[in-house]
Amino acid sequence: MEDASSELRLFLQGICCDYLLFRHLDEGVPPEAIRIRQEMALSAGVFADIEVRAGQAPAYFVEVGRIVREKGRHHLRHEPPSSSS
Numbered sequence: 001m002e003d004a005s006s007e008l009r010l011f012l013q014g015i016c017c018d019y020l021l022f023r024h025l026d027e028g029v030p031p032e033a034i035r036i037r038q039e040m041a042l043s044a045g046v047f048a049d050i051e052v053r054a055g056q057a058p059a060y061f062v063e064v065g066r067i068v069r070e071k072g073r074h075h076l077r078h079e080p081p082s083s084s085s
Contacts, residue, residue, distance in 0.1 A: 009049075012064045013038050013049055016050055024055070027054075034052075034053070034055075035052070036051070036052050036053075038050055048061035049061075049063050049065060050064065
């Protein structure tokens with residue numbers, strides 16, 4: 001079974017893909033001219049979370065893992081509630 005951060009990462013990838021699709025549709029790019037792919041191999045052992053090709057614009061890549069790592073550290077940090085007496 002995958003750990004929680006892996007599941008969160010996959011969930012966020014899906015949300016990002018949907019967002020990027022609708023963003024490019026709103027820009028007027030026809031649906032058939034939009035290609036969004038997850039887990040793209042860039043070279044041996046190097047992957048991009050998301051590759052986006054929309055219309056005539058150059059392809060670009062989105063890294064979701066960084067968001068998960070930063071949020072994970074934030075949520076794992078335990079700070080006791082402050083007493084205001």
